[in-house]
Amino acid sequence: MKVLDVVLTPVAFADPPLLNAMGVHEPFALRGVVQLICEDGVVGLGESYGDLAFLEQVRKVLPELKGHDVFDLPGLRRKVATTLGEVVFADAHGLTGGFSVSKTVASVYSLFEVAALDAQGHYLGRPVVDLLGGKARDAVDFSAYLFYKFGAHIGAEADSWGEVTTPEALVGEARRMVDEYGFRSIKLKGGAFDPDQEMAGIRALAEAFPDHPLRIDPNAAWTVETGIRVAEELDGVLEYLEDPTPGIEGMARVAEKANMPLATNMCVVRFADIEPAFRQRAVGVILSDHHYWGGLRDTQALSITAECFDVGLSMHSNSHLGISLAAMVHVAAATPHLTYACDTHWPWKTADVIAPGALEFVDGAVAVPDKPGLGIELDPDALARAHEDYVRSGQTKRDDVTYMRKFVGNFEPNTARW
Numbered sequence: 001m002k003v004l005d006v007v008l009t010p011v012a013f014a015d016p017p018l019l020n021a022m023g024v025h026e027p028f029a030l031r032g033v034v035q036l037i038c039e040d041g042v043v044g045l046g047e048s049y050g051d052l053a054f055l056e057q058v059r060k061v062l063p064e065l066k067g068h069d070v071f072d073l074p075g076l077r078r079k080v081a082t083t084l085g086e087v088v089f090a091d092a093h094g095l096t097g098g099f100s101v102s103k104t105v106a107s108v109y110s111l112f113e114v115a116a117l118d119a120q121g122h123y124l125g126r127p128v129v130d131l132l133g134g135k136a137r138d139a140v141d142f143s144a145y146l147f148y149k150f151g152a153h154i155g156a157e158a159d160s161w162g163e164v165t166t167p168e169a170l171v172g173e174a175r176r177m178v179d180e181y182g183f184r185s186i187k188l189k190g191g192a193f194d195p196d197q198e199m200a201g202i203r204a205l206a207e208a209f210p211d212h213p214l215r216i217d218p219n220a221a222w223t224v225e226t227g228i229r230v231a232e233e234l235d236g237v238l239e240y241l242e243d244p245t246p247g248i249e250g251m252a253r254v255a256e257k258a259n260m261p262l263a264t265n266m267c268v269v270r271f272a273d274i275e276p277a278f279r280q281r282a283v284g285v286i287l288s289d290h291h292y293w294g295g296l297r298d299t300q301a302l303s304i305t306a307e308c309f310d311v312g313l314s315m316h317s318n319s320h321l322g323i324s325l326a327a328m329v330h331v332a333a334a335t336p337h338l339t340y341a342c343d344t345h346w347p348w349k350t351a352d353v354i355a356p357g358a359l360e361f362v363d364g365a366v367a368v369p370d371k372p373g374l375g376i377e378l379d380p381d382a383l384a385r386a387h388e389d390y391v392r393s394g395q396t397k398r399d400d401v402t403y404m405r406k407f408v409g410n411f412e413p414n415t416a417r418w
């Protein structure tokens, strides 16, 4: 089944002022939506980053795809690699680790791979999960993804979540998310405040939600010594400790003293990182992310590799829409070793580009759609509105640092600050 045309639409959707080690989320999160228009009226959908520098790489590949058979995935990857050459895409926040040629190819390929798998599924009348080997589970568990946050964007009214900087407010945020979605585990995005303040937040969550496994992720905002101290003080409280400190060597030093597993989506972000990280026993859990690990099938390859070394698998999330959630659900369902509840930013957004109803949270889990392909439908009006928002936003990249400086003039990113 040949590709006749490819449509790439940059979109934006409202995002609250969520805090992290790099600063604060801007009023809009950006994404790129791709439609592979194929023979027989089949359309395959993909979604990934919306930063202009990423979209420029994606655009280079578009003309190469016309006439490509959507069942030829190795050929698709070759086309992406050949077209991009030695280009390295680097985002402005670095929250998903370092940049490389291989990660750039993997990221651009992933966008098209998901769309091709969606198209394959439509053609065959089978859900993507079946193309990935079939369901290892019927529904995929997600965790409540808590953030400290400001009450309002600059010049805007307070959002419905309000300001969250204290343990009490954090518990309130968690309560709302757990009540609305039924999440059965909780992750706190840290790295925004002093670690003692964030540990107080975790302790308050542990008291309020004694049956929910807890994780904290400061995105490498701590030194090795602080990582070790937090691991000791939160021993018995955390399910895993995510990216306490930068780099494989630093993580290995924390891991040596920590009783809980260390998890990462920053120091192991491509296959070449696996050997040094595993050799140094730096991580016990990898957060997969098909957007930069080379798509859904490479996520499964990552899973098997991790399983061989007794390393667990979880899933990372940035701000995303329904096409990405569908892809995450299909691949997680088809990956037996992915046993940790996945991350998702889903509760933080209020709009989407897909028709509602296909992806529902019940008890914190999303049932795998059983319709063909990803099992979702693009809403053309919603896509047009999201594109208008993209144009209106004036944003061309995610830049949490610069936006934070509008709140705190002399702000510097918190990498290994504490």
Ligand SMILES: O=C([O-])[C@@H](O)[C@@H](O)[C@H](O)[C@@H](O)C(=O)[O-]
Binding pocket: 018, 019, 020, 095, 096, 189, 217, 219, 265, 316, 317, 318, 319, 343
């Ligand atoms: O959206 C955020 O602020 C997160 O910090 C995100 O960018 C990270 O990549 C991610 O959630 C993580 O787990 O590191």
Ligand SMILES: [Mg+2]
Binding pocket: 217, 219, 242, 243, 264, 265, 266, 287, 316
């Ligand atoms: Mg993380």
